[in-house]
Amino acid sequence: MTPEPNGSATRQAPRLSITQMLSVMRVEFHRARTQRYPLCCLMVAVEGVDDLAAREGWQAKSSAMAAAYGLLKRVAREHGFIGMAIQSGDRIMAVFPNTSTERMGELGRLLCEAGAAQSTTSAAGLALRFALGASHNLLAETNSSFEGLVESAGRALHLATGHGGGRYVMWREAESEIDALRNDLAAATKSFREEQQTLADEAGDAGGLQRAELVDKIQRIFATVVRTPDIEALEVRVVELAVAELYEERKKAVAAQMREHARQVDMLERRIAKLTSVIGVTEEELRRVMELKMVDPGVASIFKTVQGLRADDPQAQAKKAMMSTIFEQNLAFQKKAAPETASVG
Amino acid sequence: MTKNTTADIGQKGGAEAATSTADKGATTKKDGGVLYLGVDLGTSRTSIAASNGQRVTLSSHVGYPKDVVARKLLGKDVLFGDEAVQHRLSCRFYRPLASGVLKATSNEKTNDVEGNMKAAADLIREIIRLAKPRSDELVYAVIGVPAEAAIHHKDAIIKAARESVDSVMLCSEPFSVAYGLDMLDDVLVIDIGAGTTDLCRMHGTMPEESDQLTNTYAGDYVDNRLAELIAKRYPEAQFTTQMIKEIKEKHSNISDTMPPVVVELPVNGKPTSFDVTEEIRTACRSIVPHMVDGLAKLIATFDPEFQNRLKNRVLLAGGGSMIKGLDLAIEAEMKQRLGAGKVYRIEEPVYGGANGALKIAHDMPGEYWDKLK
Numbered sequence: 230m231t232p233e234p235n236g237s238a239t240r241q242a243p244r245l246s247i248t249q250m251l252s253v254m255r256v257e258f259h260r261a262r263t264q265r266y267p268l269c270c271l272m273v274a275v276e277g278v279d280d281l282a283a284r285e286g287w288q289a290k291s292s293a294m295a296a297a298y299g300l301l302k303r304v305a306r307e308h309g310f311i312g313m314a315i316q317s318g319d320r321i322m323a324v325f326p327n328t329s330t331e332r333m334g335e336l337g338r339l340l341c342e343a344g345a346a347q348s349t350t351s352a353a354g355l356a357l358r359f360a361l362g363a364s365h366n367l368l369a370e371t372n373s374s375f376e377g378l379v380e381s382a383g384r385a386l387h388l389a390t391g392h393g394g395g396r397y398v399m400w401r402e403a404e405s406e407i408d409a410l411r412n413d414l415a416a417a418t419k420s421f422r423e424e425q426q427t428l429a430d431e432a433g434d435a436g437g438l439q440r441a442e443l444v445d446k447i448q449r450i451f452a453t454v455v456r457t458p459d460i461e462a463l464e465v466r467v468v469e470l471a472v473a474e475l476y477e478e479r480k481k482a483v484a485a486q487m488r489e490h491a492r493q494v495d496m497l498e499r500r501i502a503k504l505t506s507v508i509g510v511t512e513e514e515l516r517r518v519m520e521l522k523m524v525d526p527g528v529a530s531i532f533k534t535v536q537g538l539r540a541d542d543p544q545a546q547a548k549k550a551m552m553s554t555i556f557e558q559n560l561a562f563q564k565k566a567a568p569e570t571a572s573v574g
Numbered sequence: 575m576t577k578n579t580t581a582d583i584g585q586k587g588g589a590e591a592a593t594s595t596a597d598k599g600a601t602t603k604k605d606g607g608v609l610y611l612g613v614d615l616g617t618s619r620t621s622i623a624a625s626n627g628q629r630v631t632l633s634s635h636v637g638y639p640k641d642v643v644a645r646k647l648l649g650k651d652v653l654f655g656d657e658a659v660q661h662r663l664s665c666r667f668y669r670p671l672a673s674g675v676l677k678a679t680s681n682e683k684t685n686d687v688e689g690n691m692k693a694a695a696d697l698i699r700e701i702i703r704l705a706k707p708r709s710d711e712l713v714y715a716v717i718g719v720p721a722e723a724a725i726h727h728k729d730a731i732i733k734a735a736r737e738s739v740d741s742v743m744l745c746s747e748p749f750s751v752a753y754g755l756d757m758l759d760d761v762l763v764i765d766i767g768a769g770t771t772d773l774c775r776m777h778g779t780m781p782e783e784s785d786q787l788t789n790t791y792a793g794d795y796v797d798n799r800l801a802e803l804i805a806k807r808y809p810e811a812q813f814t815t816q817m818i819k820e821i822k823e824k825h826s827n828i829s830d831t832m833p834p835v836v837v838e839l840p841v842n843g844k845p846t847s848f849d850v851t852e853e854i855r856t857a858c859r860s861i862v863p864h865m866v867d868g869l870a871k872l873i874a875t876f877d878p879e880f881q882n883r884l885k886n887r888v889l890l891a892g893g894g895s896m897i898k899g900l901d902l903a904i905e906a907e908m909k910q911r912l913g914a915g916k917v918y919r920i921e922e923p924v925y926g927g928a929n930g931a932l933k934i935a936h937d938m939p940g941e942y943w944d945k946l947k
């Protein structure tokens with residue numbers, strides 16, 4: 230899709246602000262939700278762009294980002310997508326309506342390839358190494374809100390970065406599922422360990438067994454007969470035998486239970502391993518991301534630096550004056566507030 | 575948004591130049607980025623839009639559990655929004671922005687000034703928390719407050735906000751709505767809230783006192799009218815204000831061809847059906863002449879050369895603007911009384927103010943933020 234000026238007479242620039250872009254994306258998100266079609270959100274970072282900026286200045290970074298955005302447009306030219314390169318946020322964000330996860334993956338792969346193939350033409354004379362994170366709107370967490378969708382794409386991007394480029398991660402159920410499985414596993418292991426301990430204690434405790442019901446019964450039978458030394462010896466032997474039998478059986482039961490526990494743990498572990506390999510990230514990476522979620526660090530702003538009025542804003546002059554008036558008013562509130570606060574309470 | 579705007583538009587470094595100058599003065603210790611917040615602190619709803627994509631809205635209610643038992647039951651020290659409304663009987667219940675306490679125009683001596691101020695402060699903290707700011711970010715907020723900009727105790731609002739942000743500014747709410755839509759020149763904004771309708775004339779500079787008018791023909795007025803009309807026609811029907819408000823929000827419409835509205839109201843405890851089509855239309859329509867009165871005043875005192883332009887650029891905002899057919903009704907009345915009129919409806923009444931405040935925050939130069947820290 231090529232940029233086309235919207236028909237509104239009041240807006241002179243076809244360019245939209247980031248806030249406006251976000252609301253356009255949001256509208257698409259809600260449309261997809263009500264009309265029930267798949268939609269993907271893609272975030273692209275250029276690996277090493279900060280180093281590049283440090284070495285060659287922000288223009289180099291700027292043109293790398295522009296080149297990246299150009300590639301995305303080329304690769305996805307048959308796709309209607311809504312995208313923007315957020316200069317100060319070091320990433321490209323795009324929403325692809327009517328796009329399946331497979332198609333998104335394919336686009337991701339193409340983009341990585343295109344970036345790698347650009348080695349000679351890129352601004353800095355370097356290949357563009359991309360990290361790509363994507364999410365789709367088919368999960369509960371990504372379907373219920375635009376924020377959820379963006380956040381998941383951001384997490385996927387987080388997983389994809391730091392590998393020297395070429396990495397595409399789609400945030401899917403697998404990730405959430407692994408998270409849940411790992412919690413299950415931790416809980417299961419803990420309760421198994423406790424149970425195992427109890428079993429082991431019990432099995433090893435012959436004294437306990439001696440007090441078992443069977444022993445009781447045997448002794449009661451012997452109590453009904455006339456006790457001779459022979460019979461007493463016999464009683465001791467019968468009790469010993471019974472205890473030994475009980476012990477063996479208990480051990481077998483415990484062993485069977487242990488095997489069952491081990492099997493369950495093994496199953497969980499294998500399922501985690503399988504899911505992990507499916508999504509192509511390591512356990513370590515996944516854990517890092519999940520821990521990130523636990524503390525809820527908040528959602529990052531798309532801005533890295535203080536913004537201010539855009540120089541090319543068609544109403545820049547009027548807006549500048551307004552900003553200054555608002556500031557003056559607030560300065561006055563603040564001055565007035567300072568002595569007043571004391572009298573308020 | 576029109577379909578046309580779904581073009582892919584690269585955001586280039588236009589802002590970067592402005593940034594580099596702004597950065598010089600900044601005493602930035604945080605290096606995690608800059609989060610802008612736009613807050614609409616309304617009498618009935620408080621909403622936030624943030625530059626991390628978060629958007630949240632809460633009804634402007636705050637409740638504090640009355641005693642230990644209630645606190646235990648509710649499991650919280652403060653409740654907000656609909657949750658507060660739901661448990662209002664076991665709470666000390668506040669509508670901090672509606673109480674009049676924070677308004678200069680109120681000469682009533684309400685005894686719980688402090689309570690209301692605390693509630694307003696807690697509400698601000700909560701809405702900011704809900705936007706999920708990160709601790710390593712510099713947070714700058716613009717808070718849109720009702721247009722009777724003469725809100726007292728602005729310092730209380732600023733103080734509360736400053737606990738959670740690095741720098742904060744207040745601005746008038748109808749202005750932020752217009753700013754958010756880039757409609758700064760010759761526009762009349764009608765912001766229909768619960769307690770008041772604010773009219774604001776925009777002409778390329780900050781609106782002044784003489785550009786603003788406020789009247790009380792707003793959401794609550796419609797509710798009261800509707801209740802009266804229903805009570806008159808169906809004296810046997812039993813209802814509460816809350817029920818009436820819900821009926822209005824669900825069916826509000828003033829077009830001549832509106833579909834019939836039949837609602838169930840109890841009669842001696844038994845649900846009974848009532849046709850309230852006419853009542854809804856009449857109640858919703860009752861605010862139109864008053865709005866046009868206000869428009870007429872603001873137009874008449876404007877530069878004659880631009881009066882016509884102004885008539886043709888009226889922008890409807892606020893929760894009350896969701897009444898179906900309201901734009902056409904105002905247009906019709908304007909044409910009849912003022913000879914011309916074109917009324918536009920804002921896309922997102924709930925977030926119009928917050929979006930605009932966010933845009934103001936974004937456009938505010940860095941050195942201004944620094945000076946207010």
Ligand SMILES: Nc1ncnc2c1ncn2[C@@H]1O[C@H](COP(=O)(O)OP(=O)(O)O)[C@@H](O)[C@H]1O
Pocket residue numbers: 615616617618619620766767768769770792793794819822823824826891892893894895896897898
């Ligand atoms: N669908 C609707 N139709 C008519 N009125 C509505 C609708 N939804 C909300 N309102 C009314 O809008 C008013 C609140 O508007 P809002 O802009 O949120 O107020 P404020 O700016 O005072 O916080 C309430 O009176 C509410 O009943």
